[in-house]
Amino acid sequence: MGTFRASDRLAAEELFHACYPRLAGWIRRLVDDDDTAHEIASEAFTRLLARWSSLDNPQSYLYMIATNLIRDHWRKVGRERRALRAVSATVPAEAVHHPAEDVDVRALIQGLPDRLRQPFLLHYYAGFPIRDVAEMLGRPEGTVKADLHHARAKLRAVLGEAHG
């Protein structure tokens, strides 16, 4: 315990350099902030390396951690926003403007229930095939397909309302 064999270190370093840019880029799309993206990606790798020797599929584990950290970040930001609104309740509400063009879709994905959001992020963003997502989440492939279908339908419906 506590030692990291040279071969492990090489493999971990290789995985880091191979996966970090895409993982951090993927996170940035979801949190819209470079610093937060680096923070989450680094934390995901830290947790991965701390459990390195017991993992069969490090890449899946990495994206699962990142997905959970993104969810936590969204919750925290949501709480802060609510607190800010409460404090400034007397001030006329200003429309929240987000510089990113894709803020609508991101905000909608934040609103998906966990059960639908996880497979959605892993399949559509991280690019894992349905079979891998099913294995990662411990659900049958058919359930994952249905979850993805429901997630898209939900997003489309909300998007339609928003634009209608």
Place this chain on the structure above:
Amino acid sequence: MDEPRDDIDAWLEERVTPLLPRPDAFERVRKRARRRKLGRAAMAAAAAAVVVAGAIAVPRLILNGPIGGTPTVALGSTTPAQHSSTGPGRPQATGTPRRDHTAAAPTPPAAPPVPPNFAVSSVTFVSAATGWVLGQAGTPGQCGPPNPDICTSVAATGSAGATWHGVPAPVTGPPDGGAGVSQIRSLDGASGWAFGPQLYVTHDGGRSWTKIPTHGMRVTDLETVNGLAFAVWARCTGAGADFAATCTSFSLYSSAANGNSWSPVPGMTGLTTSPVPGQPGQPSAAQLVLTGTRGYLLAPDGNVYSGPVTAGAAWQPAVASGSPPPGCGTPGPAQPDGVPSNTMLAATGPGLVELCLTHSPGRKFLAYSADDGRTWTPAGYAPGAGQATSLSGSPAGQVLVATSSGIDVSRTAAGLAPYGLSWHTSVQGASVPGGFSYVGMTTAQQGVAIPADTSLHAVWFTYDGGRRWVESPVR
């Protein structure tokens, strides 16, 4: 899912723009992970101490590191192996096996010198500092015992090439048809393999080597990662130094790195150029590439097979067997070191790159795949000078090509340069006549190359991602 396209589709199909790590990000992450791991261990130990209130046997720390490598710390009592085999062409290692009963590191014995005239044919690094080279050394006819003509030798560095010392080698000659060895790989400085065409293994940092029976097959490639070794076993008839020439059937075998039991990887036996299963087809080559999570084999028919680097896992072809391979095509005949001469495969960044030498006559065409070899996109051409001998990728996505006139290193990362890679040529032919036979990256910054002219008795290192290379004499 056939659903109408909408804003969601458009957003999902947007390409993720990679966000490069900040300097030293990996080191910071690694240290933070280590602290957490130690913290968890301390908490577990504290909890155990509460439960076990009896006498505690303190384990002894035995320092029994590999020769030249970083000592590893093991719990319990271990007796280091005797020198059961000493490579010809060098003095017997002077260190005697030692047993240390304290936690303090003993004074290491003086490292044996590198035998003279070391002609390097292969190099392997297990960390930025620790690596081995294999080649022929000494003076033929004076290498003895047991055979004065056997000069196969191994040397190691624990200082990234600043100094080298001798290590016992397998008792076999240079490649000669089905006999001898020419290549070396190591997983961790303790377990290592000498191969091409015979297969030898050490589990004690090179102190002793064991010959692995391959039942008439020749080992033409071998890589190791995650506690496993994978090797290409081929049926060949090539004579003399061309041990990997005229190979017609290839199989992928694997073994636990700490074991000697090799078995075929499911789905990876009897690979040939022939579309008819069981038919030998034309002579060809195969090339193995491993990453931390996945392995790839450029098969003799040009298809790329891949699978997880876990014991017993099956590998799958990128396209259905019998379909035209989507990449560069067949790897062609093997070079003297077993590497294909027409198509070469390497892992780079998050994807794969192929160097295609028959795609456009006289030019070095490159293709990139981000989906395990199923689809390939053009990645431009490498500089035209020289004949390509070796292809490599860096963890950061750079591509390196060793040629008979130097080393070409891409400035841009494969997969991120839609109009082709831009290149920098390092080590012009004038300074290293004959160019290089091998190039490989140990980390994103550090790499090593072997000159084609083995009488230079040296390898070359880069410590800045391939921009500058410096000579490291193996002596």
